[in-house]
Amino acid sequence: MTMNRRAALAAGVLGGAAVLTAGGASPAQAAVSGPVPNPAVAGESGSVGQLRRLLNLAAAGDRSLQRDAGGRCVVVAPAGVHVLKQPLVIAGNTTLRAGGATFTADIAVKPQTYTKDTNQHSPEPTYPDSFVSVAAVNGRHATLLINYVPDDCTGYQAAGNIRVEGGIWDPTAHFVRNATGDDRARATAAPPMNAITFQHTHHVELSGVTVRNVKWWHGVELNAVRTATVSECRFEGWVEAPTAGLWHGEAVQLDLPTTGTTWGGVADNTPTTDVRVIDSYCGASQQYPGWGKLIGSHTGAPDAVHSDVWIERNLIENAKWDAIGPMNTSRVIIRENTIRACWGGVYVKSISPNPNETIDIMGNDITLTEGSNRPAVGVNATNAQLPVSDVAVYANTVRGGGFGYSANVTFRREPQR
Numbered sequence: 001m002t003m004n005r006r007a008a009l010a011a012g013v014l015g016g017a018a019v020l021t022a023g024g025a026s027p028a029q030a031a032v033s034g035p036v037p038n039p040a041v042a043g044e045s046g047s048v049g050q051l052r053r054l055l056n057l058a059a060a061g062d063r064s065l066q067r068d069a070g071g072r073c074v075v076v077a078p079a080g081v082h083v084l085k086q087p088l089v090i091a092g093n094t095t096l097r098a099g100g101a102t103f104t105a106d107i108a109v110k111p112q113t114y115t116k117d118t119n120q121h122s123p124e125p126t127y128p129d130s131f132v133s134v135a136a137v138n139g140r141h142a143t144l145l146i147n148y149v150p151d152d153c154t155g156y157q158a159a160g161n162i163r164v165e166g167g168i169w170d171p172t173a174h175f176v177r178n179a180t181g182d183d184r185a186r187a188t189a190a191p192p193m194n195a196i197t198f199q200h201t202h203h204v205e206l207s208g209v210t211v212r213n214v215k216w217w218h219g220v221e222l223n224a225v226r227t228a229t230v231s232e233c234r235f236e237g238w239v240e241a242p243t244a245g246l247w248h249g250e251a252v253q254l255d256l257p258t259t260g261t262t263w264g265g266v267a268d269n270t271p272t273t274d275v276r277v278i279d280s281y282c283g284a285s286q287q288y289p290g291w292g293k294l295i296g297s298h299t300g301a302p303d304a305v306h307s308d309v310w311i312e313r314n315l316i317e318n319a320k321w322d323a324i325g326p327m328n329t330s331r332v333i334i335r336e337n338t339i340r341a342c343w344g345g346v347y348v349k350s351i352s353p354n355p356n357e358t359i360d361i362m363g364n365d366i367t368l369t370e371g372s373n374r375p376a377v378g379v380n381a382t383n384a385q386l387p388v389s390d391v392a393v394y395a396n397t398v399r400g401g402g403f404g405y406s407a408n409v410t411f412r413r414e415p416q417r
Helices: 003-010 044-058 173-178 181-187
Strands: 073-076 080-084 088-090 094-097 101-105 145-148 160-165 193-207 211-214 220-231 232-237 250-255 271-278 281-283 291-296 306-312 315-317 322-325 329-335 338-342 345-347 356-362 365-368 376-382 388-394 397-399 404-405 409-411
Touching: 044 073, 044 080, 044 088, 044 094, 088 094, 101 145, 101 173, 173 181, 173 211, 193 211, 220 388, 232 250, 291 306, 322 329, 322 338, 329 345, 345 356, 345 365, 345 409
Parallel strands: 073 094, 080 101, 088 145, 094 160, 145 193, 160 193, 193 220, 211 232, 220 250, 220 271, 232 281, 250 291, 271 306, 281 315, 291 322, 306 329, 315 338, 322 345, 329 356, 338 365, 345 376, 356 388, 365 397, 376 404, 388 409
Antiparallel strands: none
């Protein structure tokens, strides 16, 4: 199952370069050969140009750069607002310290109509017809930050050991400041984008990052990523797509590279695994309401199942759909999260073509919006061929909604009801 919103991404992001040492190499030896990841971009400020040069030095493993405790080259972004005309590209074995910096986009847009997703699972929001016809960017530019991905990269081969600390990542701010009309009109002027994207890589850390006012897509996309931690981050404000189900609006999305969801490298259906989302916040911003979900997934391919995901101690407020909603994901722990004024709570579902197993949902405090028709806790097996097995649900506190389990869900212990 692929999303129409990224059909343009099949061509990838960055090409024509190779990584000399991939995952497992010593940080001091890792370097990128060929074209630099961050060529100069006309029209950007001197501070952004300098940041790109430092990221290129880090990509080359330049010995003049400070190293952190993880052996990564440290790049410090200057304070202030930085308007990007192309994404920043971060190579392996690099830490980007962005505290005090705000990143936004001034991306050249290409007209494209957002078509209705045939797999829509939720009620369609109602907007004026003028809002449905929007400008979408070419996929090469549809994120503020992305890791360096060679054209022939498969699996988790792109150099990893990447850390991003702090910063405000707001893809729409430049367009909103420079457009006219009400909030809805200004949001229409902005292109749909991710804030931060990782693909075909491993060992990624995001700490203290603030993602704000993303339009349609995701705050952090982990696409064919092995081992990632998102901790003490804030996801504030989301502009929903007018013709797609709210179930796709994940602040943190677990994805895999299909023909329509590949940012760089090969569309080889590598799933995302070993992910922790902890001690983070997801809710509204001053300008826009909350996200569809804090975290979830909505793509599947044969034998490509996301796995080993911990979602713990997060606060989710005003989610428009299910606050936590993994699909096509096995070995999931959802524990001690606080969910307030959300339309749905925790909802785990198998989707074609894979069954799922080993789901633990415990110790969560869940309060749903009055009038919601979603479960506070739900586990759904799509059909007998796609069961969800080895499930445990216990010790959750629920206000509003209830517990819902479909047929073909089996439990390792008597579930909470």
